[in-house]
Amino acid sequence: KAGVTQTPRYLIKTRGQQVTLSCSPISGHRSVSWYQQTPGQGLQFLFEYFSETQRNKGNFPGRFSGRQFSNSRSEMNVSTLELGDSALYLCASSLVVGGLNTEAFFGQGTRLTVV
């Protein structure tokens, strides 16, 4: 069974640019969550999508956005990149049972470097 796939694995962007990251969940998983990991702030929740709807959002500026497609694949977009956006971006997929998420499985992550 294929795991969670994130593309690309590495990205280097310039300040002010925008970037789109992609996440394909495990087959059958309809929930996708996104996290940002930095040495200073640790792992922080960005947002979660289920059945193409954003159900939850973390405390990030509006420059961070996402969407989910009908096949459950998800993208996140960061506009007007800042140096502080350099991080490992992880997505996780899970089943939803009775409205609640089960165990989250993480992808390999996208390492974003903003220069």
Add this chain to the structure above:
Amino acid sequence: ELKVEQNPLFLSMQEGKNYTIYCNYSTTSDRLYWYRQDPGKSLESLFVLLSNGAVKQEGRLMASLDTKARLSTLHITAAVHDLSATYFCAVDISAGGTSYGKLTFGQGTILTVHP
């Protein structure tokens, strides 16, 4: 707001020794997860704890959950070098009807096992 605190944050152990990592959280929850992360890699799921008194064991690692004390422990028995990694606990409070798909992570415990 949910707070999740791990201690210690750094743990240097000799092979063959035992030790425990603690995870305290501030809001009622009976859904807690332990993950392992190797340098530059993603998060690997170790344990899923879904009820008070839950105990799970895998090899040299054993995790437990006390929801009344809002405490989970990860016990390491007879450590070996291969266990060197960063360990995270993560709490899910979505059963309260909010925070869907959101895991709140502890800071992580960097474990180094020396010969």
